[in-house]
Amino acid sequence: QVHLVQSGAEVKKPGASVKVSCKASGYTFTAHYIHWVRQAPGQGLEWMAWINPNSGGTNFAQKFQGRVSMGRDTSISTVYMYFNTLRSDDTAVYYCARDGAELASCGGDCYSHFDSWGQGTLVTVSS
């Protein structure tokens, strides 16, 4: 079955950068977008960005443009999220999630609901 496994917790100082990985298994890696969603302590869910693992194309929520980037390594079915210039209010659990739309059914570029989620990665930003 579909499985997304994320890298472990991180503690960073303000101004630093972090890389979070998300390894996919159980399906064709290039057939579905991967999204990143974060959740600050005690708060709701916030969509950040998506990546098309086939083309490498990306899209970001406006508040994260310029501070967040993504990449992928198709040989190991892994997506990476890079977050720079961290602030204390970036402290959150970061989730990757698989998009439910199969790209072959929509011309290679579409998004939908999130049908599988990683376990989450806690990123703590503190001096």
Add this chain to the structure above:
Amino acid sequence: EIVMTQSPATLSVSPGERATLFCRASQSVSSNLAWYQQKPGQAPRLLMFGASTRATGIPARFSGSGSGTEFTLTISSLQSEDFAVYYCQQYNNWPPVITFGQGTRLEIK
């Protein structure tokens, strides 16, 4: 961006009773609406997509309805494992930004 507003913020219901959760979009999202359940310390779990289609393995006591800007998630007979936080999410094609509601906490009365 499309703003999703959920109500109520907290809903207190007794086991065995019906719970109805609401989600409103600031503009039409057609049927591009999903619901998720999240329990403490866990990742969210997909319940419904396309406004009314249950995800794999979701019990029939969960049902979704609505289109355009008004949506409802109904749990017909609450079980102990249903007490959690529920989020709606829109994934409309334009603008290409995905947004979540702020969540409804379903608690035991």
